[in-house]
Amino acid sequence: MSLDAVLSRIDDDLPAATDRLLDLLRIPSISTDPAYKAECDRAADWLVRELSDLGVETSKRPTPGHPMVVGHLGDTGPHLLFYGHYDVQPVDPLDLWDNDPFDPQIEDTAKGQVIRGRGSSDDKGQLMTFIEALRAWKTVKGDWPCRITFFLEGEEESGSPSLVPFMKENADELKTDIALICDTGLFESKTPAIVTMLRGLLGEELTITGPSLDLHSGMYGGIAMNPVRVLSKIIASLHDDTGRITVPNFYDGVPELSDDLEAQWQGLAFDHQKFLNDVGLSTPAGEQDRTPLEMIWSRPTCEVNGIWGGYTGDGFKTVLPSKASAKISFRLVGTQDPLAIRENFRAMVTDMLPPDCEVSFNGHGASQASGADFSDPMFESARKALTDEWQVPAAYVGCGGSIPIAGHFQKILGTEPMLIGFGKDDDALHSPNEKYDMESFHKGIRSWARILDALT
Amino acid sequence: MSLDAVLSRIDDDLPAATDRLLDLLRIPSISTDPAYKAECDRAADWLVRELSDLGVETSKRPTPGHPMVVGHLGDTGPHLLFYGHYDVQPVDPLDLWDNDPFDPQIEDTAKGQVIRGRGSSDDKGQLMTFIEALRAWKTVKGDWPCRITFFLEGEEESGSPSLVPFMKENADELKTDIALICDTGLFESKTPAIVTMLRGLLGEELTITGPSLDLHSGMYGGIAMNPVRVLSKIIASLHDDTGRITVPNFYDGVPELSDDLEAQWQGLAFDHQKFLNDVGLSTPAGEQDRTPLEMIWSRPTCEVNGIWGGYTGDGFKTVLPSKASAKISFRLVGTQDPLAIRENFRAMVTDMLPPDCEVSFNGHGASQASGADFSDPMFESARKALTDEWQVPAAYVGCGGSIPIAGHFQKILGTEPMLIGFGKDDDALHSPNEKYDMESFHKGIRSWARILDALT
Incomplete structure (x- = not known):
């Protein structure tokens, strides 16, 4: 069966995939607040159940903080790791939300449909794009694309205190050819991007x-x-x-910035006025x-x-x-x-x-800051797959945020991180009324199917 | 009957007087927080009932904020006004209180007995010293010492928004020969003081x-x-x-400070090291x-x-x-x-x-800041009465705090304010674990009896 059949299946299954995401969004897994400890645990259980039902050998692994969810599938081909986090930011100031942050809604807006709720973009919606791509692949092809290890964290929004010890203790199990990390966004909400520079x-x-x-x-x-x-x-x-x-x-x-990267960034024609104007600023x-x-x-x-x-x-x-x-x-x-x-x-x-x-x-x-070595040909394959899906040339970009795990993959496991995500600038990450565009979710799932096809 | 009989009666009645104060302290009349509006009203009702039972013609007078309590007694002799406030400060941070701030307790400490609870010193305990002095006077002598007007406020801790309009509207009723204000302290916790300079x-x-x-x-x-x-x-x-x-x-x-006052203040030998050390400071x-x-x-x-x-x-x-x-x-x-x-x-x-x-x-x-004109001989009479009670020469002092009403009495009513109070430096005003020494309460009541005797 062809990739097209997988993409069709993704299109057909979108309503059900959305329902599954809404289900996960209803769990208030705020990792930084001890009052929500049981809810973080519940989100981990939800993922274990979801992956197990799909046929992934999955377990909830205890840490001194919130648990890790680790799963394995496949036995041939390249070995990929997929990382995402199931915890979310606190919701205060609560009075600035138009709806209950944990009663997610599908809303029609002038810019298209959005999934509104805490964690929709950061990072539950992103995390589910990969799971849904795999689900469609398995359904259509009856088998896995390659070997994949899932590594899902519940402490990303609270400084990841258990992450490094866990990675060190389980280094053999977590070592793969490449680590896919889905916690970043499109460049200027339209250009698919692979982040190669992280603060x-x-x-x-x-x-x-x-x-x-x-x-x-x-x-x-x-x-x-x-x-x-x-x-x-x-x-x-x-x-x-x-x-x-x-x-x-x-x-x-x-x-200092290299001449190469400086030239590439100038080519992006970043509209900083719009970037600032969107949040009420200009200078x-x-x-x-x-x-x-x-x-x-x-x-x-x-x-x-x-x-x-x-x-x-x-x-x-x-x-x-x-x-x-x-x-x-x-x-x-x-x-x-x-x-x-x-x-x-x-x-x-x-x-x-x-x-x-x-x-x-x-x-x-x-x-510490980290940068990916994008000389591995898998980066170019992924970039081409993203370009095919979005019909815009995908770019290697920097990222202001810190995703410490990228550096940990390099240092502890010797695995290069590949950061790909589909968030938009107006997603209101960490803010009231967080949302994830239905376009991000839908084309995000399709993007992973294309990338899996390109890498295997 | 002599003053001594009144003082004896005060000594005998101290346990009952303390119970009455505890009763008032149980009402959480936090004026700055709208959630406690009904409690402020309840404190005003408590005072109306207490004064009425004593035979004072008292009424609760509405304002756009919390009510005023106004009472009148007597028909001969000099006309005094007594001012105090029945509202209290908020209690946060609540976790620093050893007990419920509104479940007041009598505690034995190394420095003697104290009445612990929000408002014990600021200003319910102080306010009650005057009422208890009058009660003893009436009980022993069967009559009032002179004409007295009570003027009790419920917005002192929240900027007194209704005070000036109320004073202006009721100027004729509130105009007296002098205004006694009980919301200040002893100097260095031991010297009785009349405050003549207010910020x-x-x-x-x-x-x-x-x-x-x-x-x-x-x-x-x-x-x-x-x-x-x-x-x-x-x-x-x-x-x-x-x-x-x-x-x-x-x-x-x-x-700049006048030479006279500078000399008088040097004579007070203020121990600023102790003043600072008591709160963990030195410079x-x-x-x-x-x-x-x-x-x-x-x-x-x-x-x-x-x-x-x-x-x-x-x-x-x-x-x-x-x-x-x-x-x-x-x-x-x-x-x-x-x-x-x-x-x-x-x-x-x-x-x-x-x-x-x-x-x-x-x-x-x-x-604005205010200062009292202490040339009126009533000031010297009061100072002598305080000296008699405390066996330490009473002093004219300044006060860092702001008691705006002192200036309002001068400007709106043309009445000179006489500020006398019995708080101590370690009363923890506006802080957790506020207290009022039993000595302040007891000798405070006795002080007012002596002052009433001296002024009439």
Whole structure:
């Protein structure tokens, strides 16, 4: 039977495939919040059942955190690994969602049908594109395309604490010819892309303590040091006036863009005005001497992801708070060393403390940047398959986000990662009203069928 | 019957008086939080009933916010007004309380018995000292000491929005020879004090908006302006390196201390090390060229009372937030004009905004500083009565906190305010585990009996 028959089967089965995805989306598997631990477990069970029903030898594997789902199929041909994650981001602020984030809906919009709900794009919808492609293949051909190992994680949105130990302990089982990772997007929502450059991530939470208890700002205001003032000064000093990050030695290991890649990126004609306008902005806010694509793909960043201290409810409370906290993350490129940066950041913060203030740190993940070696001919085969499906030449691109597992495949397993995904820029990842276009889901499934055909 | 008989009656009735206070403390009358509106009403009803039972002609008077309680008694002698407030501060962070803040307890501590619970010191315990003094007086003497008007407020902890309109509308009814205000403390927890200098208060809430929605910091980090960074820069710039506040023209109307008052304050031998050590601090953090007493009594301040933005829950979320907010308050002295400062602050903040950011402001109260004219001989009579009770010479002092009503009595009613209270520095006002010493409550009641005797 031909690839066309598989693609037809995918088209015919789309309503049922959508129903299966909606079923998975209904499970609120928020990995970062301990209150949802049982739900993460339930999502893992759902996947074990789904893959087992398909005929994949699958098991739920315990970790100190949320479980891994590992499955194996096939016994001849090249050996591929498929990675995705079944956990999702928290949903607050909940009042900005138009619907219950875990009661997913198919909506008709001006831009076409979308699947609305938390995790629809990141990453349950993407993960299911591969499973549905395999299902259609098996149904039509009665056999598997090649050897495939499934490796599905439940801690991607909470720093993947169990990932590296698990990969090390199960290296023999997880070693394959290539690792397909489906957690990225189309370039500018229309060009299929294989990501070959990924930023690393360093997460730091810090708490400044001044007075030993919350004080009345009338009684102590003006004589007691306010930790919010200290924290604000620290945050304000993390960038200089040109947008450069001021942590000592921060730029060690940051490479300049190669002429080749620079030329290729210029060819992409990135519309940064549209990219910014879509989210209510107009002015690139990064380093002043860099292009917008460099800012989001190849330059390191420092962002405050959260800040809190004192009274934050309705009305006013004249408290001089004892503590102020922030969550800060750095995106890393090239060979920047996350642990050295963590040390330098902490030393810099500690040096800025005025008398009577203390700081405590809590690290949240530290991963180096990674890039794929796309000289393996499987990359060109996959790129051609993507081009065939989308009728637009597929591109090798950078990615601002951090998918630490890409680097782990290289370092721990010696396997090259191939990052292919079908998300769009307006999917509202990590935001209220997250969605996944029906086009992404449908053509994503078809893309994997074509890639499986091309690689085997 | 003599004053001694009244004082004896107070001593004998202390257990019953304590029970009555505990009863009032059980009502969670948090005025700033709309969820507690009915509880504020219940506290007002409790006071109306208590005063009516005592024989005071009392009524609950509606306002657009929480009600006022107004009562009148007596028909000869000088006419005094007594002011206190029945509302309390919010209780968060609730997990730092050792007990339910609204299940008050009598505790034995190394420093003596204390009444523990929200509002015990600020201001229900203080308010009840006067009522209990009057009750003992009436019981022993069978009559009132003079004419007294009660004026009890339920919005003091939320900016007193209804106070000025109510005072203006009822000026004739509230006009008296002097206004006794019981919402302050002993000096250094041991010296009885009459406050003659009060700082004003300006509250401002601001929200900086950058992107129109929360973004993924991987996708947009480095190109999109982060509003937390903008807010931090604004807050960091509000003080210069010497501790001075940088809002333009902020120090207009800030007077230098008179030689007389400076000498009197030096005589108080304020132990600022102990004052700071009690709350885990050691270094005065205000303007570098000012004494600690100036910092808390006679110099203006700027404090951040709360800050929030982005993800503040457990774990990590790589969001680039759309909004960041802060509550900021200014304590004012001399003739500083709160409305001019509000305007200059808002202009300064607006000028600091980078492209793509917007700011919105929400004002929370604006009151000028005030000072009492203590040339009226009633002040010396009260000071002598306090000295008799505490066996320590009572002092005229400043107060860092803002009790806007003091200025309103002067401006709206032409009545001089006399601020006397019995709180201690470690009462944890506005903090978890607020308490009022049994000594403050007991000797506070006795103090008012002596003052009533001295003034009539």
